[in-house]
Amino acid sequence: MASPAHKATSVRPAAPVALLVLAGIGATFFVVPLLGLVLRTPWGATWDQLRSPEVLTALRLSLLASVSATAIALALGVPLAWTLARLTFPGRAVLRAVTVLPMVLPPVVGGVALLLAFGRSGLFGGWLATAFGVHLPFTTAGAILAETFVAMPFLVITVEAGLRSMDTRFEDAARTLGASRWTVLWRVTLPLIRPSLVAGAVLCWARALGEFGATITFAGNFPGRTQTMPLAVYLALETNPDAAIVLSLVLLAVSLAVLIGLRDRWLGSS
């Protein structure tokens, strides 16, 4: 702060007072709820709550579902991102819009749409049931499907942006060295966009972990089967507020960790 440059900035024309007041209220608006959560946490009982069967069950299921959703999103989302970034074909804009839609769609609507497609009497649901004996609604697989539906767009747009900004001449260089398209993808393209892959996967996972609307609509709320953490929080608020708070705290910690992990990408250096 002793440098002349800093002094110069500190004597810049003062910001309008009204603006600062409003900004302060805005900041408070974010801080107060978090403060409420942290202050109301029964710290003494936290450990016991964390080890209670209902919390553990929800934790385990949430981890399983969110990691599976991320894995599926990687397997399907990376090829989709590559297609959107590298190929020109009619309808590409439409395809991208459809891919990104779940990001802005109310999750409940996503859940309803999934029910209508994969439900017992849905578009594919009946066929899945008769042909393969697969029932998605109200199962863990259904919860994973719902989370994937809502979370995959985050991975797709992050990876697509990475693919667009990479220098494709590296791929040319690999091809002149005899690498097939597949080798180029695995040994050059994906390693070069690794930061985008990691960021996309983390964002996707965080979104999947917090998914509520589509999951409860499509998969229901069965403890141990489809009751993920957000669902458990919502329910526990009525019956066992302390458990709700502890679960919320876990989710908050995860969010903070994601934010810190991606700080270079999101918070900027300035």
Place this chain on the structure above:
Amino acid sequence: MRRGIGSFELDVDLRVEPGEVVAVLGPNGAGKTSILRGLAGLLPLDAGRVALDGVVLEEPAAGRFVPSERRPIGMVFQDYLLFPHLTVLENVAFGLRSRGTPKPAALATARQWLERVGLAGEAQRKPRSLSGGQAQRVALARALATNPALLLLDEPMAALDASTRVELRRDLRRHLESFRGVRLLVTHDPVEAMAMADRLVILEHGRVLQSGTPAEVTQRPRSRYVADLVGVNLFRGRANNNVITITDGGSLMATGASDGEVFAVVHPRTVALYRSRPDGTPRNVWEGRAVDLDFEGDRVRVQVAGPPAIVAEVTPAAISELGLDRGDRVWIGVKATEISVYPA
């Protein structure tokens, strides 16, 4: 080969003999890199033919196209494009691995190549930490490790410091000499082209203007671009009975010119300047206006508007003796025997 790129069309006929180093020389935007990309299969042709050692790699009319990864080529890119996530050794082994050589054998061969270019000690480093000259040698080793039949180099010296360029050019020339296959490099730097190549191909606006040994090209330039590079006056016109009628206006008298379309080259040092009309010797005398005086060390290049326009190179002493300044009228004298004429 022919290929349209936007409003630009590349149309060249290029032949490289085995054992020969050919440099494609041309200004930026002439289509040099496109030629390399076309040969490498990275830029499919609209028409034409690419053949290497008698094997046709590409011929759109015949529906033939061998993709890059199956062409026996090695390419050194302008900024080398070493894979940043791999070590130097892995970079050099990349081509062999991609072509199915088992990992231990590929790494062993890569190690030999690094030794040949004097970088065995840098094998485990990442490309980011290399100097420009080291990166260039890694790129060369990577391109040669697969034992290609054709080596393509895109502006191999452009990414290097001016201070190290001379030495690195000699190194590169030596490495190129030890390679048996066909070698083609493109550059916009005439010094680099002449230092490295046995034959020059002058490219401008996607067309080949001239091809020949560096000596042939510099002694008998066939384009304004080369004439400017070499620093000589180039005229194009029609010769009849030792009188050349210049296309851009004016005429010159030259001895030994065969009739027909010709180029005439006049070296600026052989152009004499006078304040008043000279008597006697020079066969070509005309008056013009000195539009620009350019002091370069102990020489002054005087641009005179014609017709014909010409550049004279004289000493600063001569300038002060003539009392010549920008905008002054001046007489020009060129001996007929100092004009070299060759068919266009």
